[in-house]
Amino acid sequence: MSVATFDGFLRRFNDTWITALGYDHDELISTPYINFIHPDDRVKTETAMKRLETEGDVTNLEIRMLHNDGSDRVVLWNAIANRHERQIYATGHDITAIKAIDRMKDEFVSTVSHELRTPLTSIKGALGLMRAKKLGALSADMNTMLEIAYKNCDRLVLLINDILDVEKIEAGKMDFRFDSVDIVACVRNALVANQSYADQFGVQLTLKTDMSSAFVRGDEGRMMQVMANLLSNAAKFTHKNDTVIIGVNRFGGKIRISVQDHGIGIAEGFRRHIFEKFSQHDSSDRRKVSGTGLGLNIVRNIVERHGGLIHFDTKIGQGTTFYVDIPEIVPATTNEDAQSASRILICGDDPDVAMVLRKTIESCGYTVDVALSAAEAVALLEQHNYAGMTLDLVLPDISGIEFFKRLRANPRTHLLPIIIVSATATESIEKINGSAINVVDWLDKPFDEQRLTNAVRAAIAMSVNSSYRVLHIEDDSDLVQVVARQIGAAASFVSSSTIAAAKQLLGRERFDLVILDLTLPDRRGEELLPLMQNPDGKPIPVIIFSALEVPTEIAQRVRAVLIKTRSTDRMLIDAIDELIVRNGKISSDGEQMIPANGLNAHS
Amino acid sequence: MHRILHVEDEDDIRTIAKLTLEALGGFEVESCESGSQAIARVAAFNPDLILLDVMMPGMDGPMTLAELRKLPATAHTPVVFMTAKAQPHEIAKFRELGAIDVVTKPFDPQALCENLDAIWRRFEEA
Numbered sequence: 001m002s003v004a005t006f007d008g009f010l011r012r013f014n015d016t017w018i019t020a021l022g023y024d025h026d027e028l029i030s031t032p033y034i035n036f037i038h039p040d041d042r043v044k045t046e047t048a049m050k051r052l053e054t055e056g057d058v059t060n061l062e063i064r065m066l067h068n069d070g071s072d073r074v075v076l077w078n079a080i081a082n083r084h085e086r087q088i089y090a091t092g093h094d095i096t097a098i099k100a101i102d103r104m105k106d107e108f109v110s111t112v113s114h115e116l117r118t119p120l121t122s123i124k125g126a127l128g129l130m131r132a133k134k135l136g137a138l139s140a141d142m143n144t145m146l147e148i149a150y151k152n153c154d155r156l157v158l159l160i161n162d163i164l165d166v167e168k169i170e171a172g173k174m175d176f177r178f179d180s181v182d183i184v185a186c187v188r189n190a191l192v193a194n195q196s197y198a199d200q201f202g203v204q205l206t207l208k209t210d211m212s213s214a215f216v217r218g219d220e221g222r223m224m225q226v227m228a229n230l231l232s233n234a235a236k237f238t239h240k241n242d243t244v245i246i247g248v249n250r251f252g253g254k255i256r257i258s259v260q261d262h263g264i265g266i267a268e269g270f271r272r273h274i275f276e277k278f279s280q281h282d283s284s285d286r287r288k289v290s291g292t293g294l295g296l297n298i299v300r301n302i303v304e305r306h307g308g309l310i311h312f313d314t315k316i317g318q319g320t321t322f323y324v325d326i327p328e329i330v331p332a333t334t335n336e337d338a339q340s341a342s343r344i345l346i347c348g349d350d351p352d353v354a355m356v357l358r359k360t361i362e363s364c365g366y367t368v369d370v371a372l373s374a375a376e377a378v379a380l381l382e383q384h385n386y387a388g389m390t391l392d393l394v395l396p397d398i399s400g401i402e403f404f405k406r407l408r409a410n411p412r413t414h415l416l417p418i419i420i421v422s423a424t425a426t427e428s429i430e431k432i433n434g435s436a437i438n439v440v441d442w443l444d445k446p447f448d449e450q451r452l453t454n455a456v457r458a459a460i461a462m463s464v465n466s467s468y469r470v471l472h473i474e475d476d477s478d479l480v481q482v483v484a485r486q487i488g489a490a491a492s493f494v495s496s497s498t499i500a501a502a503k504q505l506l507g508r509e510r511f512d513l514v515i516l517d518l519t520l521p522d523r524r525g526e527e528l529l530p531l532m533q534n535p536d537g538k539p540i541p542v543i544i545f546s547a548l549e550v551p552t553e554i555a556q557r558v559r560a561v562l563i564k565t566r567s568t569d570r571m572l573i574d575a576i577d578e579l580i581v582r583n584g585k586i587s588s589d590g591e592q593m594i595p596a597n598g599l600n601a602h603s
Numbered sequence: 604m605h606r607i608l609h610v611e612d613e614d615d616i617r618t619i620a621k622l623t624l625e626a627l628g629g630f631e632v633e634s635c636e637s638g639s640q641a642i643a644r645v646a647a648f649n650p651d652l653i654l655l656d657v658m659m660p661g662m663d664g665p666m667t668l669a670e671l672r673k674l675p676a677t678a679h680t681p682v683v684f685m686t687a688k689a690q691p692h693e694i695a696k697f698r699e700l701g702a703i704d705v706v707t708k709p710f711d712p713q714a715l716c717e718n719l720d721a722i723w724r725r726f727e728e729a
Contacts, residue, residue, distance in 0.1 A: 114658075114687060117687040117708055117709060118613060118616070118687070118708075120709045121613075121616050121619075121687070121708040121709040121710065122613070122615040122616055122619060123709075124709040124710070124711065125616065125619035125620065125623060125709065125710060125712055126615075126619055128623075128710075128711045128712035128713065129619065129622060129623055129626070129627070129712050132626075132627055132712055132713055134626040134627055135626070153709075157709055175692040177692075405699075
């Protein structure tokens with residue numbers, strides 16, 4: 001316990017401070033208390049202090065503190081302020097040991113789960129081979145025993161998978177890949193996938209819906225996991241030879257999926273525990289029902305991560321209906337398409353930079369949307385059609401390069417013009433300090449020539465220029481020749497195996513495309529990025545190669561180089577104008593143009 | 604596809620996988636207990652496909668893949684990872700490393716053979 005002042009010193013404290021942190025009384029009283037706080041948690045502490053001044057209290061604030069012996073202590077703080085006396089009354093609870101146990105538990109669960117899988121792989125494989133009857137005939141009794149062993153092996157695998165899922169959910173590490181998902185199609189697929197399981201109980205899964213499609217923002221694999229859980233539960237708990245009815249409907253802006261069984265219903269006392277871990281129905285029904293007791297806990301977590309809600313209706317003796325409600329998204333309409341020629345998406349983590357970019361781009365007559373994370377950008381890309389996009393390489397959720405690659409892998413965005421913008425907003429918030437490069441594609445090393453050739457063909461197809469010149473900066477002369485030969489007469493190639501030669505060429509000659517290897521032996525490929533403009537100031541589209549081991553590091557390096565160059569806003573506008581011209585050409589010349597010359601024809 | 608090079612450090616899993624792929628899948632299988640053994644034997648065996656365990660002591664699956672890519676004989680041979688770690692982002696990561704697909708452990712023998720057949724068909728179509 002302690003009493004401290006807003007000017008940063010402890011005034012009174014009990015002896016626990018001395019035993020917990022190892023400093024003597026005089027040290028504690030004469031040193032600003034921020035000095036006892038782990039450097040990484042000082043900003044958090046200062047924010048809490050401000051909150052104490054404005055709101056008067058702070059609860060459950062976890063702060064790492066520095067012990068005199070050099071170790072860290074995790075302390076959970078609750079504090080109230082007497083703003084009149086300008087004093088803070090705080091109680092801290094040393095939770096270092098609890099945190100360590102938590103971490104050990106997580107590691108234990110993860111290790112045990114992995115160690116269990118190795119012997120299980122052997123057991124399941126061995127039993128599976130015998131079951132396939134490739135190792136000779138078995139007697140009927142042996143077969144029965146074998147089926148029991150195999151079934152229980154599967155149960156163990158499911159249990160381990162569920163334990164790992166629960167652990168990942170609790171550690172916030174469960175992976176979600178959100179995309180626009182047709183939930184009606186997803187439910188149909190789930191019915192097909194789970195019917196054979198239901199067959200074991202003689203249960204028929206029947207879909208009743210009058211919708212042909214409806215879209216939600218979701219992870220299709222996780223939604224299938226939700227459906228598999230609900231459908232297998234319903235099949236297990238409904239009466240033998242019965243039907244489970246699955247519905248998909250619109251319900252107040254949401255899509256409601258319902259799964260209705262005609263089983264015994266959920267006992268009153270169990271209802272509020274049903275979504276808890278290791279909860280299993282303890283019914284008077286004699287039928288043995290296997291399960292891990294984790295399924296509905298996992299399901300609820302997944303549904304909530306989708307911004308949805310799961311709930312149920314149940315009547316004893318009549319059955320149970322589970323409902324999953326997930327917000328519906330509206331896909332882009334044709335009305336939108338007309339506007340899309342002038343709609344630009346800005347994606348970057350810094351709101352100030354985004355604001356400057358927005359003002360700059362809007363002043364040129366474009367409609368602008370801003371996404372401060374990859375997730376937000378994905379949501380916006382689903383809602384609207386864009387003429388182009390600016391992308392910062394540093395994003396809060398995933399690396400910009402990774403996001404770029406995902407956009408290129410997605411059929412909806414694989415031709416979307418993207419320019420990489422790395423910028424800082426200056427103090428006046430009027431100008432951008434940074435740079436922009438027009439990236440056609442970003443490929444991994446080791447790469448295959450075909451993908452590179454396809455990217456070059458796509459870039460040529462999008463160009464308005466009739467005499468297309470490519471600068472290929474690469475020290476592997478074989479690769480240079482292969483690409484040049486494959487492109488043939490569609491473009492003339494100039495190659496450079498060193499950075500110095502490339503710099504000279506870029507300063508002197510005009511190019512329509514540059515192929516740049518960031519991981520040349522001397523590792524200075526990124527130095528060339530600021531030079532990616534022609535003598536007349538027009539930006540040159542670039543295809544970039546990088547090794548794939550350290551994408552984040554490369555992203556940071558590229559970003560640093562681009563920010564350091566501090567070119568003007570003009571370059572950005574040029575890049576955007578250029579990509580709009582290209583986009584205009586694509587739509588006016590017909591959609592076949594790109595596939596016929598480029599990406600799809602050779603995939 | 605006829606010839607599969609299987610790299611796996613667990614003796615039992617190696618034995619079972621070989622029997623599975625030969626008896627059920629009709630493949631010709633060369634088993635290796637480590638990445639370095641695979642690298643030493645791969646040119647002589649000349650596989651159509653390499654099935655590579657991810658977690659192995661010393662040289663793990665991704666490291667083995669990187670070394671295999673440096674050899675002329677296996678610079679373009681399709682590689683499928685086999686792993687108990689099968690979170691979607693991990694599967695995506697393995698694909699980025701150059702694997703054409705990922706199969707998970709534990710495996711059902713029949714399903715493993717069908718799975719590899721389907722992967723091979725997709726690879727050939729692409």
